[in-house]
Amino acid sequence: DGGITQSPKYLFRKEGQNVTLSCEQNLNHDAMYWYRQDPGQGLRLIYYSQIVNDFQKGDIAEGYSVSREKKESFPLTVTSAQKNPTAFYLCASSSAGGSSGANVLTFGAGSRLTVL
Amino acid sequence: QKEVEQDPGPLSVPEGAIVSLNCTYSNSAFQYFMWYRQYSRKGPELLMYTYSSGNKEDGRFTAQVDKSSKYISLFIRDSQPSDSATYLCAMRRGGFKTIFGAGTRLFVKA
Numbered sequence: 001d002g003g004i005t006q007s008p009k010y011l012f013r014k015e016g017q018n019v020t021l022s023c024e025q026n027l028n029h030d031a032m033y034w035y036r037q038d039p040g041q042g043l044r045l046i047y048y049s050q051i052v053n054d055f056q057k058g059d060i061a062e063g064y065s066v067s068r069e070k071k072e073s074f075p076l077t078v079t080s081a082q083k084n085p086t087a088f089y090l091c092a093s094s095s096a097g098g099s100s101g102a103n104v105l106t107f108g109a110g111s112r113l114t115v116l
Numbered sequence: 117q118k119e120v121e122q123d124p125g126p127l128s129v130p131e132g133a134i135v136s137l138n139c140t141y142s143n144s145a146f147q148y149f150m151w152y153r154q155y156s157r158k159g160p161e162l163l164m165y166t167y168s169s170g171n172k173e174d175g176r177f178t179a180q181v182d183k184s185s186k187y188i189s190l191f192i193r194d195s196q197p198s199d200s201a202t203y204l205c206a207m208r209r210g211g212f213k214t215i216f217g218a219g220t221r222l223f224v225k226a
Binding site: 006040041044045058090092094104105110112 | 165
């Protein structure tokens with residue numbers, strides 16, 4: 001079955017460490033996204049990528065970095081510069097970009113990061 | 117002011133009740149409206165998608181969009197305990213950026 005795989009499901013980080021969250025999709029979608037979810041705040045866009053080797057900052061990109069070397073993969077690195085990294089991180093993808101169609105997001109199961 | 121406002125609840129109803137979930141928004145340029153359901157510790161899954169104004173029905177679920185009032189609703193008929201989840205409204209102008217509401221937690225009691 002097609003879908004989005006995020007790993008790890010749970011991750012613990014010490015302060016000052018960088019961590020990388022994996023996101024892989026086999027839906028043949030062009031666009032991929034990273035969202036952060038905090039209680040009571042909904043989903044906030046961190047980064048998105050419309051095409052391989054290209055990505056744009058979302059609303060809360062500070063302290064995060066991404067790469068898009070393959071269509072299927074969009075890893076997110078949470079750097080030590082992110083002051084409050086404890087959150088639930090969601091990766092998503094969509095088939096159509098720009099103004100066409102629904103560009104409906106398909107989500108992975110999420111990764112919960114806790115800073116100790 | 118947030119672009120999308122959604123009451124976080126929680127909303128608790130008895131099994132079989134009709135549930136009404138709502139969002140308001142401030143940007144009249146939004147054209148695409150979605151409702152996602154999210155179970156605890158899981159990713160959101162798409163429930164309903166509507167383009168522009170109007171109603172859309174899918175089984176026990178009905179989505180309504182009133183662009184003149186900047187108001188969208190999701191109705192759940194004959195609610196079941198398995199409907200207990202967080203419901204997120206979402207909307208887009210076009211392009212890549214989807215804006216989400218904060219989500220409403222729903223509990224359906226057996």
